[in-house]
Amino acid sequence: MDKPFAITLDVGSSLANKTGAWRTERPVYVDRLPPCNQACPAGEDVQQWLYRAEDGSYEAAWRKIMEDNPFPAVMGRVCYHPCQTECNRGQLDEAVGINAVEAFLGDEAIRSGWTVAVEAPPSGKRVLVVGAGPSGLSAAYHLARLGHAVTVMDAGDAAGGMMRYGIPRYRLPREVLDAEIRRITGMGVEVELGRTVTDLPAAMREGGFDAAFLAVGAHIGRRAYIPAGDTARVLDAVTMLRGMEGEGPPLLGRRVVVYGGGDTAMDAARTARRLGATDAVVVYRRIRERMPAHAFEVEEAVEEGVRMKWLSTIARADGERVIVEKMRLDEAGFPQPTGELEELEADTVVLALGQLPDLSLLRGLPGVEVADDVVKIGEDFATGCPGVFAGGDMVHSERTVTVAVGHGKKAARHIDGYLRGTAYRPAPRHAPATFNVLNTWYYSDAPATVRPRLDLARRTSTFDEVQGALDESTALFEARRCLSCGNCFECDNCYGVCPDNAVIKLGPGERFEIDYDYCKGCGLCAAECPCGAITMTPETG
Structure with missing residues (x-):
C-alpha cells in the first residue's frame, strides 16, 4: 500500500x-480628524480625552482637556456643544453626550482638588490682559503655562465676565465658576478687579508689560428706538442679568415683555419667571425657525411658561401697555409690517437686541482699526498696534463662551511667539473622518444617557441648576459610546x-x-x- x-x-x-x-x-x-474635534471652537482633542475616560482614567482625561480649555466644568454646562451636532454616532443612534462627560470630569476635578502646574521656565516677559471673562482668563491661563507673568485687569467686582454677569445661575452655579477661576489664579495669574483701563499705552508702561491682550466683553446692550411714555419701564437684558449679581434682584413686576430672539432673550424671560413674573412674553419679529436662540433654550423656556409671539414687533410702550404690531413674511421670507396691532399688559419691557463691547480703551492707539463695532485683527489675533492683540467679544465672531475660550488659547500662542521673536504656526489638520469611512457593524446599539433635569415646579421658583449631572457609571458608559472616528x-x-x-x-x-x-x-x-x-x-x- x-x-x-x-x-x-x-x-x-x-x-x-x-x-x-x-x-x-x-x-x-x-x-483622520474626528468631526467632534473639528467642530470644537475651543480646539479640544475631544476624542483623546474621551478615550482616556473610557477606562476610568478621569484625571488623565481631565488633564487632556486642560491642554486646551481651563473651564471644563463651566463648558460642560454652558457650551452649545457643536461637537455633538457633528458626532458621527448621531447617524447610528444618538450623538455621544460629550458635554455631559466634560461636566462630570470638571466636577470631579473640583471635588478632588486637581491643579495644573506651570512647568515652563519663567520667560521674563509680562503680559497685560484686559478683561476677566472667558477669553481673557483663557489667554492668561495659557500664557502662564508658557512661562509668562500675567496680570488681568477688569472693571467688575468679580472675575468671570459674561460667564458671571450674563449667564444665569440656573445654567451655571457660581461655586463652579469660582472654583475654576481660583485654579487659574493659583497658577500665579494676578487678577486686579475694579480696574478700568482707559489709557492702554500708559497702563503698559506703568506695569512694564511687553504685550497686551484685549478681551473686553460685550456688556453694553443695544438699544432700539421705541416710542415710550414717561411711565413706561424699559431696560436692557444685559443690565437686568447683571443686576442678578448685585445686592438685590431687579424689580420687574408681574408682567414682563422681552423684545428679541437670541439666547439672552431666553435667559431674560426665564429669569423673569423665577423672579415672580406670572406672564413672561418674548416678542420676536421673525418665525421660530429663524430665531437665533438655540432650540433647547427655546424649548426649556416654553416648558417654564414663557409665551412666544412670533412675527411681532413692539410699536410703542405706554405706561403699563405695550403695543405690538404683527408682521408677515414677504416673498423673500423677510418680515414686513401689517398695520395690525395688539395690546399687551406689561410692567417692564426688557430689550434683548444684542450687545456691544466698550471700545473706549482703543482711543489713541496707533494702527488699530474698528469696523462694525468690533476690532479688526489678523489670523494671529494681532491688531495693527505692535504687541497688542484682541479676541472674544471685541472681534468679529460668534459670541459664546466656547469661542471666547478658543480665542484666548490661540491668541496666547501667537503672543508667546511675538514675545520670543518667532511666529506660531498651527499644525496642519488631517482629512475629516466622515461617517462613510466607518464600519458601524462592529458597534452595538447604545442609546445616549439622558441627563436628569430639575422638576418643573422648582425650575420656576428657584435658581437651582436645571441640568443635572451624570454619575460615574453613566459618565463611563457615555464615554464608551465614542466610535473613535478615523483613529x-x-x-x-x-x-x-x-x-x-x-x-x-x-x-x-x-x-x-x-x-x-x-x-x-x-x-x-x-x-x-x-x-x-x-x-x-x-x-x-
Missing part, C-alpha cells in the same frame, strides 16, 4: 518569494482578519504596522477596520 502523500512547507521559501509583490494596492494606517484604538480587527499574518502588533499604545513583504493587498483589514483608520493606496512603480 502506497504511503500517504505529504507536503512539507519550507518557511524560508515563503520569505524568499515575498508574496507581497503580487499587490496592486497597499493598506496604510492613517489618522486606531487597537481593537485588533486588522490583526485578526489578515490571511497573510502581515499585520504586526507593536505593543499597547503603539498600534500596528504592515509587513509589505507578505501583504497581498486584499483589503480585508481596511474593510473590517471599525473606525476608518486604514486606507487602500494604489501601488506605484
Whole structure:
C-alpha cells in the first residue's frame, strides 16, 4: 500500500518569494480628524480625552482637556456643544453626550482638588490682559503655562465676565465658576478687579508689560428706538442679568415683555419667571425657525411658561401697555409690517437686541482699526498696534463662551511667539473622518444617557441648576459610546482578519504596522477596520 502523500512547507521559501509583490494596492494606517474635534471652537482633542475616560482614567482625561480649555466644568454646562451636532454616532443612534462627560470630569476635578502646574521656565516677559471673562482668563491661563507673568485687569467686582454677569445661575452655579477661576489664579495669574483701563499705552508702561491682550466683553446692550411714555419701564437684558449679581434682584413686576430672539432673550424671560413674573412674553419679529436662540433654550423656556409671539414687533410702550404690531413674511421670507396691532399688559419691557463691547480703551492707539463695532485683527489675533492683540467679544465672531475660550488659547500662542521673536504656526489638520469611512457593524446599539433635569415646579421658583449631572457609571458608559472616528484604538480587527499574518502588533499604545513583504493587498483589514483608520493606496512603480 502506497504511503500517504505529504507536503512539507519550507518557511524560508515563503520569505524568499515575498508574496507581497503580487499587490496592486497597499493598506496604510492613517489618522483622520474626528468631526467632534473639528467642530470644537475651543480646539479640544475631544476624542483623546474621551478615550482616556473610557477606562476610568478621569484625571488623565481631565488633564487632556486642560491642554486646551481651563473651564471644563463651566463648558460642560454652558457650551452649545457643536461637537455633538457633528458626532458621527448621531447617524447610528444618538450623538455621544460629550458635554455631559466634560461636566462630570470638571466636577470631579473640583471635588478632588486637581491643579495644573506651570512647568515652563519663567520667560521674563509680562503680559497685560484686559478683561476677566472667558477669553481673557483663557489667554492668561495659557500664557502662564508658557512661562509668562500675567496680570488681568477688569472693571467688575468679580472675575468671570459674561460667564458671571450674563449667564444665569440656573445654567451655571457660581461655586463652579469660582472654583475654576481660583485654579487659574493659583497658577500665579494676578487678577486686579475694579480696574478700568482707559489709557492702554500708559497702563503698559506703568506695569512694564511687553504685550497686551484685549478681551473686553460685550456688556453694553443695544438699544432700539421705541416710542415710550414717561411711565413706561424699559431696560436692557444685559443690565437686568447683571443686576442678578448685585445686592438685590431687579424689580420687574408681574408682567414682563422681552423684545428679541437670541439666547439672552431666553435667559431674560426665564429669569423673569423665577423672579415672580406670572406672564413672561418674548416678542420676536421673525418665525421660530429663524430665531437665533438655540432650540433647547427655546424649548426649556416654553416648558417654564414663557409665551412666544412670533412675527411681532413692539410699536410703542405706554405706561403699563405695550403695543405690538404683527408682521408677515414677504416673498423673500423677510418680515414686513401689517398695520395690525395688539395690546399687551406689561410692567417692564426688557430689550434683548444684542450687545456691544466698550471700545473706549482703543482711543489713541496707533494702527488699530474698528469696523462694525468690533476690532479688526489678523489670523494671529494681532491688531495693527505692535504687541497688542484682541479676541472674544471685541472681534468679529460668534459670541459664546466656547469661542471666547478658543480665542484666548490661540491668541496666547501667537503672543508667546511675538514675545520670543518667532511666529506660531498651527499644525496642519488631517482629512475629516466622515461617517462613510466607518464600519458601524462592529458597534452595538447604545442609546445616549439622558441627563436628569430639575422638576418643573422648582425650575420656576428657584435658581437651582436645571441640568443635572451624570454619575460615574453613566459618565463611563457615555464615554464608551465614542466610535473613535478615523483613529486606531487597537481593537485588533486588522490583526485578526489578515490571511497573510502581515499585520504586526507593536505593543499597547503603539498600534500596528504592515509587513509589505507578505501583504497581498486584499483589503480585508481596511474593510473590517471599525473606525476608518486604514486606507487602500494604489501601488506605484
